[in-house]
Amino acid sequence: MKHGKKYVESAALIDRLKQYDPMESMELVCKTAKAKFDETVEVSVRLGVDSRHADQQVRGAVVLPHGTGKTVRVLVFAKGDKAHEAEEAGADYIGDEATVAKIQKENWFEFDVCVATPDMMGVVGRIGRVLGPKGLMPNPKSGTVTMDVAKAIKDIKAGKVEYRVDKTNICHCPIGKVSFGPEKLTENLTTLMEAIIKAKPAAAKGTYIRSLVASTTMGPGVKVNAQKF
Numbered sequence: 001m002k003h004g005k006k007y008v009e010s011a012a013l014i015d016r017l018k019q020y021d022p023m024e025s026m027e028l029v030c031k032t033a034k035a036k037f038d039e040t041v042e043v044s045v046r047l048g049v050d051s052r053h054a055d056q057q058v059r060g061a062v063v064l065p066h067g068t069g070k071t072v073r074v075l076v077f078a079k080g081d082k083a084h085e086a087e088e089a090g091a092d093y094i095g096d097e098a099t100v101a102k103i104q105k106e107n108w109f110e111f112d113v114c115v116a117t118p119d120m121m122g123v124v125g126r127i128g129r130v131l132g133p134k135g136l137m138p139n140p141k142s143g144t145v146t147m148d149v150a151k152a153i154k155d156i157k158a159g160k161v162e163y164r165v166d167k168t169n170i171c172h173c174p175i176g177k178v179s180f181g182p183e184k185l186t187e188n189l190t191t192l193m194e195a196i197i198k199a200k201p202a203a204a205k206g207t208y209i210r211s212l213v214a215s216t217t218m219g220p221g222v223k224v225n226a227q228k229f
Contacts, residue, residue, distance in 0.1 A: 006034035011220040019225040022189055025214055026182040032219040033178040038069070039216035041178060041185055043224070045163075045171045045196060046210040055203040058165040061142040062195035066184040067159025069177035074153055075099070075111035077120040077138070082149055086115075089150035090157060096123070103127050109134070115144045115152045135164070163196055171196060178216055189214070193229040 003011070010032035020028060026041075033039045049056040076086040077095035087094060093111060100123055102108045114131060116124045116138040124131070124138060131137040138144040142162045146152050163171045175188040193212075200208050209226040 007218070007220060010034055014220060014222055016223075019223045021225055022228055023182055023186045025222045025224040026185040026189065028222050029185070029214050029216055029219065030178050030182055032222070033216045035216070035218045037217075039178045039218060040069070040174050041176050041180075041214060041216055042172060042174050043189060043192070043212060043214045044221075045173070045193075045212050045226075047165055047169050047171065047196075047204075048207045048210050049165060049169055049201060049204045051165045051167060051169050053203065056201045058171065058196065058199050058201065059139075059141050059163070060195060060199050061144075061155075061160055061162045062192055063155050064159040064161060064175065064188040064191055066176060066180060066188050068161060068174050069180060070112075070174070072113055072156055073111045074156055075114045076149055076153065077114070077116035077124050078149055079117075079120065082117050082147070086149040086153060089153040091115075091149070091153055095120075100124070100127055103130060109136075111136075113144065113156050114138050115146070115149060115156070117147055117149060118145060121145060135162070161192070163192065163199075175214075189224075190229065193226070197229060 013032055029041055047058060073092040075093040075095050076091040078086050083094050114136045128137055143152055161173055163173045165171050173192055175192055176185050212224040212226040213221040214224055215221040
């Protein structure tokens with residue numbers, strides 16, 4: 001694969017065989033950001049689990065101390081008082097049967113997170129096949145199926161991120177923007193890693209955190225020493 005001039009320059013700053021301390025890695029990630037826009041910093045955590053087994057699933061959500069730097073649009077499926085509560089808490093859209101039809105017929109996805117009260121899951125379930133692959137299906141484990149919609153919205157807007165192991169046993173998660181600087185990014189990374197470590201399944205054997213790599217939207221990966229967590 002051929003890379004552009006900026007990518008090659010950034011890659012030259014990194015020792016590919018070295019695992020950097022968290023703060024050092026974030027400093028390096030910020031240095032390698034060459035794009036003209038404020039790049040997102042993402043981490044990929046390879047876990048020592050087998051995601052094919054139900055008892056080795058790793059999934060949850062955590063509120064990053066400095067947020068993600070992204071404006072999140074929230075759709076809330078609720079009715080009655082809960083719909084009013086969601087509206088007051090800052091929900092961008094209130095969902096109902098008409099919203100389900102709009103998603104089905106018009107392929108409408110002008111939202112980033114979907115929250116639902118338990119009594120509305122029957123309605124949301126109709127579009128589960130569409131929401132699931134996009135990672136938008138409400139789930140109790142991530143706090144998006146709840147009666148406390150106000151708290152859910154507040155947490156999401158404050159920088160709540162969901163982590164979930166994929167088929168290759170890797171969690172991909174954003175931890176902020178390059179403009180945050182190394183210190184804030186390190187604090188966000190530490191909070192995320194603490195949550196992932198706490199979520200270790202009892203059935204997982206051997207080394208749990210196999211590798212940890214951080215990168216910007218357009219930049220090369222930087223290996224982080226996961227033992228520091």
